[in-house]
Amino acid sequence: MGTIKKGILGGFSGKVGTVVGSSWKGIAYMKSLPLSVKNPRTLAQVTQRSKFALVQSLLQPMSEVLRTGWKLYAHGKSPLNAATSYTLANAVSGEYPDFKIEPSKVLVSRGTLTAAASTFVSFTGGQVEFQWEDNSGKGSAKPTDKALIAIANLAKGEAVTITAGAPRNDCVQNVTVPAEWSGDKVHTYMGFVSENGKEVANSVYLGAITIA
Numbered sequence: 001m002g003t004i005k006k007g008i009l010g011g012f013s014g015k016v017g018t019v020v021g022s023s024w025k026g027i028a029y030m031k032s033l034p035l036s037v038k039n040p041r042t043l044a045q046v047t048q049r050s051k052f053a054l055v056q057s058l059l060q061p062m063s064e065v066l067r068t069g070w071k072l073y074a075h076g077k078s079p080l081n082a083a084t085s086y087t088l089a090n091a092v093s094g095e096y097p098d099f100k101i102e103p104s105k106v107l108v109s110r111g112t113l114t115a116a117a118s119t120f121v122s123f124t125g126g127q128v129e130f131q132w133e134d135n136s137g138k139g140s141a142k143p144t145d146k147a148l149i150a151i152a153n154l155a156k157g158e159a160v161t162i163t164a165g166a167p168r169n170d171c172v173q174n175v176t177v178p179a180e181w182s183g184d185k186v187h188t189y190m191g192f193v194s195e196n197g198k199e200v201a202n203s204v205y206l207g208a209i210t211i212a
Contacts, residue, residue, distance in 0.1 A: 069148055109203040141192075149162035152186060
């Protein structure tokens, strides 16, 4: 907002183009009109916002593991944004407003390192146990590759993740989950990252289990 100290016409009131004139205690002021901020709510825009919010509710709690799992595909964007774009395009089904995520189509890590094989997940003794086959030597798989683990609780909007877990040749990773998750269904994922962090495997969806 500007103050008119001297002018050929002095102060003015009202609107002239994009400028509004007024006075206060004998001092003339003028200010520009605020820009008109449009926030159209077309069906296409509302649809996209709804899908984005749904995907973020799943991925945001897993952001730590996504930083490792998606770093090789974060070209000009953050790993979370790269994972979001992929999930929006590949793992959301339904019509507005009844969208849902297809957990089996979600990738928490992406890359060309050889993926986990013969995976199995179970819950026992307060822990989720991940098991897999030692496929070291097949493709680019190495015994020193570290497990990437994600357990997503969609109902609570929470997740437990591990970014450098057991090596590939250990074939097992036990993960403690919150006691408050008792009775909840969770979705389980695992991938691998090479020891030097330069290679990442596509994650594998191990399925949904109920925390007893």
